[in-house]
Amino acid sequence: MPRTQIGFPRLGSFGVFLRPALRTLGLDLVLAPPSSRRTLDMGIKHNPEMVCAPCKLLFGNYVEVLEQGCQVLVMLGGPGTCRLGYSARLQETWLQQMGFDFQAHTIDLGHFTRDAIHILRTVTSASWTELVETVRFALALVELVDEIEKTTLRLRPLEWKQKSARGQSDVDRLHDEALACVEALPDRTALGAQRDTLLRRFQAPPVDDSFTPLRVGVVGDLYTMQEPFFNMDMERELGRLGVHVLRSFWFSDSLGNMLQERVLHRGRNVQRIRAAEPYLSRKIGGFARDTVGDAALFAHRGVDGVVHLAPFGCTPEVMAHNALLTLQRDCHVPILSLSFDEHTGRAGLLTRLEAFVDILERRRQRGPGPPPQTGWRGVPSFPLSGLLESLEDRLGESVATLARLRESEGRQPNTGSRPEKERP
Amino acid sequence: MSTVGIPRALLYYRYVPMWRAFFQALGIEVVVSPPTTSQTLIQGAARVVPETCLPAKVYCGHVLSLLGRVDCVFVPSIHCLRPGTRNCPTLIGLPDLVANAIPDAPLLTVDVETERLWPSLAQLTLLLGKHWVANPLSVKRAVEQAWAAHEAYQLLLLQGMDPPQAIDAPRGASVPCQGYELAPGSLTVAVVGHPYNLYDDYATHRLLARLRALDVRVRTSDSVHPVSRWACVEELGQEPYWTFEDEIVGAGGSLLRRNVDGLISVSTFGCAPDSVMLGVLPRVAHRDNKPYMPLVLDEHSGQAGLITRLEAFVDMLLRRKERI
Numbered sequence: 224m225p226r227t228q229i230g231f232p233r234l235g236s237f238g239v240f241l242r243p244a245l246r247t248l249g250l251d252l253v254l255a256p257p258s259s260r261r262t263l264d265m266g267i268k269h270n271p272e273m274v275c276a277p278c279k280l281l282f283g284n285y286v287e288v289l290e291q292g293c294q295v296l297v298m299l300g301g302p303g304t305c306r307l308g309y310s311a312r313l314q315e316t317w318l319q320q321m322g323f324d325f326q327a328h329t330i331d332l333g334h335f336t337r338d339a340i341h342i343l344r345t346v347t348s349a350s351w352t353e354l355v356e357t358v359r360f361a362l363a364l365v366e367l368v369d370e371i372e373k374t375t376l377r378l379r380p381l382e383w384k385q386k387s388a389r390g391q392s393d394v395d396r397l398h399d400e401a402l403a404c405v406e407a408l409p410d411r412t413a414l415g416a417q418r419d420t421l422l423r424r425f426q427a428p429p430v431d432d433s434f435t436p437l438r439v440g441v442v443g444d445l446y447t448m449q450e451p452f453f454n455m456d457m458e459r460e461l462g463r464l465g466v467h468v469l470r471s472f473w474f475s476d477s478l479g480n481m482l483q484e485r486v487l488h489r490g491r492n493v494q495r496i497r498a499a500e501p502y503l504s505r506k507i508g509g510f511a512r513d514t515v516g517d518a519a520l521f522a523h524r525g526v527d528g529v530v531h532l533a534p535f536g537c538t539p540e541v542m543a544h545n546a547l548l549t550l551q552r553d554c555h556v557p558i559l560s561l562s563f564d565e566h567t568g569r570a571g572l573l574t575r576l577e578a579f580v581d582i583l584e585r586r587r588q589r590g591p592g593p594p595p596q597t598g599w600r601g602v603p604s605f606p607l608s609g610l611l612e613s614l615e616d617r618l619g620e621s622v623a624t625l626a627r628l629r630e631s632e633g634r635q636p637n638t639g640s641r642p643e644k645e646r647p
Numbered sequence: 648m649s650t651v652g653i654p655r656a657l658l659y660y661r662y663v664p665m666w667r668a669f670f671q672a673l674g675i676e677v678v679v680s681p682p683t684t685s686q687t688l689i690q691g692a693a694r695v696v697p698e699t700c701l702p703a704k705v706y707c708g709h710v711l712s713l714l715g716r717v718d719c720v721f722v723p724s725i726h727c728l729r730p731g732t733r734n735c736p737t738l739i740g741l742p743d744l745v746a747n748a749i750p751d752a753p754l755l756t757v758d759v760e761t762e763r764l765w766p767s768l769a770q771l772t773l774l775l776g777k778h779w780v781a782n783p784l785s786v787k788r789a790v791e792q793a794w795a796a797h798e799a800y801q802l803l804l805l806q807g808m809d810p811p812q813a814i815d816a817p818r819g820a821s822v823p824c825q826g827y828e829l830a831p832g833s834l835t836v837a838v839v840g841h842p843y844n845l846y847d848d849y850a851t852h853r854l855l856a857r858l859r860a861l862d863v864r865v866r867t868s869d870s871v872h873p874v875s876r877w878a879c880v881e882e883l884g885q886e887p888y889w890t891f892e893d894e895i896v897g898a899g900g901s902l903l904r905r906n907v908d909g910l911i912s913v914s915t916f917g918c919a920p921d922s923v924m925l926g927v928l929p930r931v932a933h934r935d936n937k938p939y940m941p942l943v944l945d946e947h948s949g950q951a952g953l954i955t956r957l958e959a960f961v962d963m964l965l966r967r968k969e970r971i
Contacts, residue, residue: 273922273943306919308733309888313926316884502747505724505758507740508733538919539736541698542744548696549747562698 230288235449240364379462380436440521443532471517509539535564652717654709660842668796672789837902840913868898
């Protein structure tokens, strides 16, 4: 009997831990090939024009997965009010109209573990003990993958400092090799055995101790943060600019600690919601509240800056952006908001990132002084009034000198105002 | 006596008779902001990020125009009105948006979430009424009057009156029978969209009036009973997802089946629910073999382009009708 194939769209390093976990249940993961121009074109062709770019990219992923002939397709739906939830249903019917024969399941990104277990229960006949073992394996894998990514993000700026040239990056190569090793792991015992050797391969390049890279937090929509094709590999670019990128979303945070959250009411998610309270108190859907909460948490941790990523036209993120303006004013943390669509150019993004990093470096060199005086909405106010006054003084002086000169020449002094006409 | 301000934007067109009757029954003066002007939009748009949708910018402008004239501005947050559906993030987070955009605005907020058992609508109104009246019975009376006003308003809408007239109509008004005076061969066009997109004369460049000037009979989403709108949503094979899905998908679907010659949908640029819902309408129109024109508005849309498209659409409908 052929093994069941489960198709899954691209979402950063998602496939790395899903593949070994599903293999223990006798399922094959068919991961969409890395997103490309073709993926996007496919989505643009079949979706309404104004739908957000992640919807289109995901649709392209689904098509490319189904072309490989899998029977079960996992579709992503957004948490709460996100149009992903609605478009997933529409896309399912469109895919069927395109002639694909498949069984579709939707995963709510807000309840990943719950929905994943539900899907596994319907797809396989595995017993609960097997399922529990798979979930434990998956969680261990997620933790390891996140550990590898964290190390990579920490080492990238150090490597940049040491090499200070854009060449072949050792850290990136090690990162890819490590993820390939993780993907080949057969079970939990092997993982335990290899874990330390995998992590030990990353060695910090020798850098003088005085160098502490800038720390920049990344917040925003999950898909935009995770998918390198869509965000133009922004994390790597920031790393190359000498920035230690801090992610706000880790799969290990959001998958494992349901007990902690629901019962003990602790954990990262609860912290986020509490931190977002003054700026966005309602659950408006999408990742808006997480975005605001994470940005506030980053600000409390004293990062140098925050980058906010969103797909163009994402309503929850627009609401979050409005809240971030207030937060920026209150917490004195620079926030760069970037929105991506299918036309985003790479050069424009790089320029903006470089400018942002420059600002952060200057800000740090200025040292911990009083926060700069800000005008309305955190826009640094130019001391315009002072400048105008000094200009007026100078002008006044020169006008007075002119007048004196002209008087000495025997002409009418010109004071700037029109001489009144004599009445007849 | 205290005063409450109601911005003439977003859900104003759906619920203002109800809100007004409620507040007036509690002895509170209600001030409605003046109709949208270019200044309203410019001032509102200056306070929020550019990507925010047009109706939300207009809303902020209206809140700004009420400041200083009222004790507080009524900004409700509507989470969902029908079990299983969700509302647009902007409408849920409206108080948050206004608080972020206009920090000094005094807001009166209520969170309507009918999906949960608590708080029920009765409790919500009690909480709201408690700001002014201690006696729950008088709040109950106010609620009854508010509901009566809402039902009278709905009746006027179903008779074909436009919300701006129906809102100001005196009690017991009715609509004279219409439709028979139309010349044979004249057109009927269905115009679907959210009320705040259809009836804001500034934002839509007087779309409905322009259509009527072209001798077209207009049927809007509001002239279809909500029950048949929702029935149509479900008939199209979709579980209801958005709270106001009936205004677009339901109304469009059920109007297409009636005696209309064409369908126009009005939405704003960047509206997330509309962007996916509008993926359904062309397919329905294609199935029923009726012409369909989507209109997308933003703060830059010029009048000339809109007029040209309307005239071309109406011309096309007329030729089509002659041919058949």
